[in-house]
Structures are given as C-alpha cells and as structure tokens.
Amino acid sequence: MNINEKIRKQLFDREFQFQASRSSGPGGQNVNKVNSKVTLIFNVPNSMILEEDEKSRLMEKIGNKLDSEGNIQILAQEKRSQIQNKEIAIRKFYDLLSKAFHKKKIRKVTKPSKGAIEQRLKEKKALSEKKKGRRGEW
Template sequence: MATPDLWDEEGRLFVNARVRIPAQELVVRATKSGGPGGQHVNTSSTRVEVQWNLRQSTALDDDQRQRLEARLATKLDARGGLRVVASDTRSQTQNRALALGRLAALVRNGLTVPKARRATKPSRGQREQRLDEKKRRSGVKRERRWRTDD
C-alpha cells in the first residue's frame, strides 16, 4: 500500500518539485485505535499520527511558510505544528503510508497559488442577444394577459 513516490532518494518526504520534508522533521507515533471491536483490535497500536512543525522546518522558504500558515491556519496548533492521523486499516504500515501521503497532499494543496481572476465584460453581440431575449419574453407574457374587447 505504500506508494513508491512518497520518499525521494535522500530520504525526504516528497511534496512537490520544490518542497521535500526531511524525515528528521517528522514525528511519527503509533497509538491504539479507538472504537468498538473484539479481541486484538483495540490492543494493537495501528493508528498512526504524523506531526510536522512548519514554522521550524528547513524545507520551506519564507514565502511558502507564510502561504501555508495562512491557508492551513485552522489545522495548525499554537506552535505551528500540523498533525495528520490515519486509522483506516488494521495495518500500522499502511496507516503510516496513508498519514504521510495525507500530510504531503495537505502541504501540496496549501502551497498552490490560486489563479488570478481577470474581470471580463460581455461582448456587444451578447448584450444585444440578452436584450432581444428579454423583449421576446416580455412580449410572450404581454400576449398572455387577459384583455377586454374594445
């Protein structure tokens, strides 16, 4: 289940072409999964939690750090830590890969620069077409009205 493109050749978590998080900056912890279950299910530590402090990271430049802090503000703790949890499967290895993948995707999405919107205005033909349609529609409604014979 672990994706081969999760890590680069130097042992850093691959986020995008410009950002790779060093493994020593990641804190990976396995804990017991909660919820209902029978024997063995709540006694093994299969839930994986990955923490990364983006304020202290060497993987980001100042612009990237500011963008991430703004875009991920609701997901950060007071010290700038980002926490991702995975308890989808019963395998700790698979949950570790899922959590690391989610962290990389979260950072990748947070770093994307939104496309600037350019204001446009309708062409002359579009304006005329809209007004013609309004006239036609009002004519249809006018014809539906009840008239007295004079």
C-alpha cells in the first residue's frame, strides 16, 4: 500500500496521542476553566504504519517541525470545543503529510514557437514606434 492510500484511509489515527490544555482562543470566561486546546503528537520513528524510506523522506521534508524525539506536534485552538479542535488537528496532520509526500511535477524545458517569437517582436516594434512618435520636436 502506498503512502497516498494510507493518508486517504486515515490509517495513522491509532498512532496519535492527544493532550488537552487551556486555550488562549475563543470562549470568553470559559477559557480559564475548560481545556479546549488540543495538541496532536505523532512519533515518526516509532510509527508502525510508515515504512523506513517513508520515515526518512518525511523527516527530511518536515525536519523543522520535529522535536528532539522525532515527534510532530500540531496545535489546534480555533474552536471552543475540544472535539472540534481535535478534528482540526487531525485534518492539519493529514494535510501536512500529503504536502510532504507530494511529488513535484518536473518542468520540461520548451522553446517558444515561431509564431510567439514573431508576435513578441511585432509588439516590441509597435511599442517602439509609439514611443518614437512621442519624441516630437518642440
């Protein structure tokens, strides 16, 4: 099974760890009482779902988002509900994974067509003539 199928089937859910804490986000006076901020923690080196080459590629791509133990930590505190923040954190995780494993399309070097070259030269000539017309004698 390739990585895109693993992401689409959301197989990583069972390897998540969650921590809840007090949020600085919306909630009014309730902010000081309820733990609505959610931190999703995913340990890359200990993942049973990722293969070794996928782990190394992921660590290379998102190395700046990993802590010293190789954990990815994703925070969510946009909503007042812990459940909604948990869903947001999971969505952010899968977006991060899909971006990390997305292959860039290789650009093929092309040459402008004869018609395009002629069109560009014709436009340059017209602009040159227009500017030459502005240089009238006073």
